Amino acid sequence: MSDTVRIECFDETPTRVVSGPGALDSSRACLAGMGISRALVVCGQNVAKLPQVGMFACGCEGCTDVTVFSGMSPDPTDEEVMAGGAAGREANAEAVIGIGGGSSMDAAKAIAAEIGHEGWVREQDRPGEPTVIDHGALPIVCVPTTAGTGSEVNPFAVITYTQTERKLVLNHEALFPRCAVLDPTLLTSAPDSVRVAAGMDALTHAVESYINLNATDDTRRRAAEAIRGIAGNLRAAAASADDLPAQEAMQRAAMIASLSFAKTRLGIVHAMALPLSALFGVPHGVANTILLPHGMRFNIPAAGAALAEVAALMGEDTEGLSEEAAAGRAVEGVERLAADVGAPGTMAEVGVTADAIERMAEDAMPSAHIKVNPRVITIEDVMAVYGQAMG
Ligand SMILES: [Fe+2]
16 A cells, blocks of 8 residues: 555546645645635535535635535436536636545536536437537536445536436536546545445446447456456445455556546446436445346357456456357456355345336436447347346
8 A cells, every 4th residue: 555645647537646644635736736726525424424524625825715515316317416506606616526425526616617517417418419518617626435436536426416316427527627636535434335346337337348339459458457456345445344454456457447437438338337326316336236246147249358357356266268168267257256245146136126117227228338238239239138137
């Protein structure tokens, strides 16, 4: 584990990454360097109570003046983004700092755009259409308290629209954070189930990016590093919140996976996970955990070689196996990992009902992730995979 705070830049993102224990405290310098005198912190109520966040929000002589907006729910809605935008305008914020899981970071990104254009977020409720930001967005800083989404280095924000019951991915260059602060001491506060779901989300990012139609040598190199890191550390990170080296390794793996999938996009699992969250409130990472083995199995006919490599990256023994059998080992490895860390295994376990499968399949099909999945997907395929995951 590192014992100092370091600053890194990566080719894949304009985001500067500040990492190491105590990085949040050190990030004041990052803000000061950006010339920010007033910032809006966006977080959930539990994160607002963390001592590190309290210290950060207190500020110091000559530091950025911070206003905390802690009205975020686990799945940020357009209404919450509009409320955050109003809070930011009232505070005359010059930057938005998202501290939390993917939801708070995604909300911070959307709020950074909403502050300068009231109602902007509502205008983006257009499935399959590109996100439009033509009014400028405030600079964004992201501070993850889970190792999962990698939102801190990518330009995506997942927003739930309450009136249309849709969960859409907003995607725009202006939503790239200027700075990401990876402080592993912040991960120790998350409940076990949240750490597990976040880690499985990161694994899903890495796997779907590795086998993606858009994968290149560079994206696969990043995704491979992430798969190795998650397979080697998620069990320890899930078993003990205080295992700081494991938390730090997971934090880095989740960020590295994001560098990969921001280029490739994802696949069938993420396309199918969004309706589970929008219609049944299933947390994003839990939805991915349940769907990942089924999505991988669906993809074996088109991505057997890549999935066989995934199996090896996860430490599975594939010696002497056919490509198809080795790919099957990747699926088994994921199922074993999910079981070892106590993740739910079926949609029925988390309250999803079979009568919603057709509506969920219709909602999944317009996702941009469908087009980059290695195997061509029909709506009947999606319904069949939902059926398998019902349990
Ligand atoms: Fe995800």
